[in-house]
Amino acid sequence: MERAKWSAAHAARPHLLVVAAALVDGDGRVLMTTRPPGKTMAGLWEFPGGKVAPGETPEQALVRELEEELGLDVTESCLAPVGFASHDYDTFHLLMPLYVVRVWQGTPTPREGQSLRWVRAARLADLPMPPADIPLVAVLREWV
Secondary structure (H helix, E strand, O other), X not given: XXXXXXXXXXXXXXXXXXXXXXXXXXXXXEEEEEOOOOOXXXXXXXXXXXXXXXXXXXXXXXXXXXXXXXXXXXXXXXXXXXXXXXXXXXXXXXXXXXXXXXXXXXXOOOOOOOOEEEEEHHHHHHOOOOOOOHHHHHHHHHHO
């Protein structure tokens, strides 16, 4: 494929806005979840969250996703933005803001077949993750 055609095709890929949370417990550990079976990159560890629906703000989407995925009640005022990932996948470009959450109601419970693990920030890099999540580990080490 010629460079101009490749550049045009690359630029035309959809942009996907997803939002993620670093839930930090009282011991300074971060909650990580696995991507559920049947999804792309199933089994890799990621920060919980998900797609921002049309008409939603990232904060509204994260509150909704944390309730749907983990059964947690979080208010928008408890979300602290700390960074974002911008990553080119083959078929789309992903933009993912990351929020630290230290206050929530409920106990994290996997509702979508995923596994959960509390991990020290210094050990996050030991987990196999989707490429977009990896740069957020360094951001979190500075924050937690």
